[in-house]
Amino acid sequence: MPNNIQAELSHKFTLRIIEIVFTTIVLSLIFRPFFIDLPIYFLLIGIADLFLMTGFYFIVRLNLLPKWEITLSLLIALIIILPTLAISGGVNSQMVYFLPLYPILAALLGGHRESLALTVTLVAGTILATIFSEYIVDLTGGVYSKEMSTARGFWLTISIILSAFFGHFFLQRYTEVTKQLKEENTLDPLTGLLNRRGLNTHFSKELEETEITSSPLSLILIDIDYFKKINDRYGHDVGDICLIEVANVLSSTLRKRDIIARFGGEEFIIILPSTTKNQAALIADDLKNVISKQKFSDFNLPITITLGVTDSRGQHDNALKMIKRADKALYRGKDKGRNCVELSE
Numbered sequence: 001m002p003n004n005i006q007a008e009l010s011h012k013f014t015l016r017i018i019e020i021v022f023t024t025i026v027l028s029l030i031f032r033p034f035f036i037d038l039p040i041y042f043l044l045i046g047i048a049d050l051f052l053m054t055g056f057y058f059i060v061r062l063n064l065l066p067k068w069e070i071t072l073s074l075l076i077a078l079i080i081i082l083p084t085l086a087i088s089g090g091v092n093s094q095m096v097y098f099l100p101l102y103p104i105l106a107a108l109l110g111g112h113r114e115s116l117a118l119t120v121t122l123v124a125g126t127i128l129a130t131i132f133s134e135y136i137v138d139l140t141g142g143v144y145s146k147e148m149s150t151a152r153g154f155w156l157t158i159s160i161i162l163s164a165f166f167g168h169f170f171l172q173r174y175t176e177v178t179k180q181l182k183e184e185n186t187l188d189p190l191t192g193l194l195n196r197r198g199l200n201t202h203f204s205k206e207l208e209e210t211e212i213t214s215s216p217l218s219l220i221l222i223d224i225d226y227f228k229k230i231n232d233r234y235g236h237d238v239g240d241i242c243l244i245e246v247a248n249v250l251s252s253t254l255r256k257r258d259i260i261a262r263f264g265g266e267e268f269i270i271i272l273p274s275t276t277k278n279q280a281a282l283i284a285d286d287l288k289n290v291i292s293k294q295k296f297s298d299f300n301l302p303i304t305i306t307l308g309v310t311d312s313r314g315q316h317d318n319a320l321k322m323i324k325r326a327d328k329a330l331y332r333g334k335d336k337g338r339n340c341v342e343l344s345e
């Protein structure tokens, strides 16, 4: 099975697990009073928990709030959980069965720090509740021996800590898979440059920045000349090597903050932030010369490129219009005999 499909399946699997955990908790909290014959106000607590959990879920899934607000929500949850626990019988209450799930939730919703904070608080709460279990009023009227409270407190502490570890590894794996998927979605597998999707994201950000700061932004569209001949004469694999090597030359010649993407088969796009059209024309000329002086693949093949240059033109301009202008200039260059730089009108 190809790696990216495996990663995607694993990502979907992770999301399903999160959803199952959520649904289980929410349903257990809601129906708890019916199963264990608790007073009706426990149902209200269950409904409040339901709102809290669904709230968290949407806050995270829809990226509604910055991280510190998620931390705050977790704190509010704690403020609700611990007193509920206290009035329902401390470590002897039925509610403790759900406590070990909270560190996992905190890890998935907030992050490692949030999970650690919640774990420490829950463990401290459990130890206090165990010590003071004789004085905690159980509203269900239950009477528990000191030994039983101590045993429950002990196992509860162990399960909270285990759950925190599980949450930690679960989050680590989730972060890895998401990062891997993101990279696979935005990078061209052959050259390692950005693909069209990656380009779109970075290009839009740069255009927004340009509008805010009123700084110039230029674009160079590059097409390798007579590339079909290389493929036809030496084979597709040699063509691939030439593409990789051209991509490497572009990357090593340009600045770190320039954006380089493979736009199509043998076409590349370069976005140059804080660069005027005249400066971009000089850079394009440089690239043309560097490429034409090098030899590519084991066959030492000469390669030339044709380049179309344009710049952004304020509010009414957009990525598509810029690419179209550069493309027009590039095809003028092809008509003029290739291996040259053409500026848009």
Ligand SMILES: Nc1nc2c(ncn2[C@@H]2O[C@H](COP(=O)(O)OP(=O)(O)OP(=O)(O)O)[C@@H](O)[C@H]2O)c(=O)[nH]1
Pocket (backbone or CB within 6 Å): 190, 223, 224, 225, 226, 227, 228, 229, 231, 235, 236, 237, 238, 239, 240, 243, 264, 265, 266, 334, 338
């Ligand atoms: N090896 C290889 N070839 C590719 C890839 N993608 C596109 N191509 C080839 O790139 C060639 C593009 O050919 P054309 O569009 O005719 O252009 P050209 O031969 O470069 O001629 P001009 O652009 O007019 O100078 C085609 O032969 C495609 O098969 C790829 O990923 N690897």
